Amino acid sequence: MRAGTASRLLANAAVWGYAFLILGPTLWVLSNAFKYKIDIITGATFAPVTWSNFEALLFSRQAHFLLNLLNSAIVGVVSTAIVIVCATMAAFTLTWLRVPSWVRWPLLGWALLFHMLPTLTFVGSWYLMYASVGLQGTYLAVILTHVVHNLPVALFLMISFVGALPKDLFEAARMDGCTYGQVFWRIAFPLVRGGMIAATALVFIFSWSDFAIALTLSSTSTMTAPVAIATFAQEYDIRYGEMAAGTILSIIPALGLILVGQSFIVRGLLAGAVK
């Protein structure tokens, strides 16, 4: 399919037009973070630049946003670490070792189904569970729920990465007398590191982005950044400037990952979607 100059131009106009539709509104909103409230309200496109929104958001007396960002980071890092360790071990065993089928199929089937079911149908039940054991509102509640929420997608990602390793390697290692555990730590683990990075990036983004779980299971002291941003919008006098400033601060990890690991994210997204 070789195309002429005209259709080349049209195709580029279409995709770059869409890219502009993504960038334009995003930049407009983000620019509000650097404007005074009066300029936002009057819709001034070019206005004096100010850092006052960031100062109010981060350092004013009633500000909690630094704490919210810290909470997001704690929950994201801890839950991602647990997810990746569990998923990588399980993926290796499910892919290369003999697991009884009454364990294998219910596990994979339920993981897939749970991954597809709306999170909101579970939050009520989680809330009651944590409340009855006194964990409601703690880091542990939010972290554990993030772990189980992201475990299926990490499991399927890691199965696709572990499954792509050459089979001969494992057989050779077993001939040499390695136990399963040694095969995993010495052979599979170093080889699948690229896949683990892709899964880590994706799972961290999911955890960082989560709203529904953090909204229902966190308390004032464990509240994450997305929940905090939502509360700005719920107040009677919406603080547009601080909302935009919070938005900028909370998309930094996502943008950083795009800049550093674009190929990893694309790889992870594609592998995760075809399951």
Next chain:
Amino acid sequence: MTVSRDRDDKARRNRRWIVVSLAPTIVLLVVLTIFPVLNMFGISFFDVKWSGGSPIFSFIGLDNYRRLFAGEVVYWAGVRNTIIFALSAVTSQMVLGFSMALAVRAAGSVGRTLLTGIFLMPIVIPPIVIGTMWRLILGREFGLANILLGLVGIPQVDWLGDPRIALASVIFVDIWHWTPFVFLLMLAGLESLDQEILEASRMDVTSFWQAVRHVIIPMMLPTILITLMFRLILSFKVFDEVYLLTSGGPGTSTEVVNFSIYRTFFAQDQVGYGSAMSVVTLLSITLLIIVGRGVVQRRAAARSSRR
């Protein structure tokens, strides 16, 4: 003697590895997903009152379900809106995403890395931030949309407050949000197609559109069906954007199932009734997933047997 003891020892360690490597995943899934479902099913037969922070349960049999199927209005408005939302948003995303991928595949594009980076943005930015952004853009008085309309002399539109267009606005935001994802998947699919078959088919087809209709779409069908299924299921999860954009309003015009469940549980404290709602939603979507996967797999099987 020592050899066989070594072997026993090794077999035991191998069995232990299998248990140890699977246990965390299984325990987490059982305790935090299977148990909550069973618990929810049980609670759906109770009326739950809160007294001093602890729940008091009284058994009421099927009353919660009877109420849901006979007397409920908001939840069913949510079901209707969720279906409209899912079908129209996903259809638009598929058509737009596939067309753009086809155009880029056929004609090439400049700045692929930058383009991919920009298209990844809506996918990795937290959904609540997307909701915030569009709330600012679609705001009635000083949103970008109305500012731009004002420049060409069109009067202000209340994008999120007018019951006739609020749902359309939410659908628009979702199309904006997820078309890039479909585009990236479709482009990857198109790039992995067998080049020899594509070249050979050039002899038989006369136009680009014929090639698309008779060669590319049939070859892409598995990818298309899987993406469609994936997006459809994700769109039934919609919550974050609606929470921030409209909270289901005005009236019930943008109410979605997930929001009804949230409100029943957390704003109205009707735990038993909320559980019944969750159970009904869970079972319906499970059924949908099983039927959907069946169709996808039958289509895939039919295709491979025809070859």
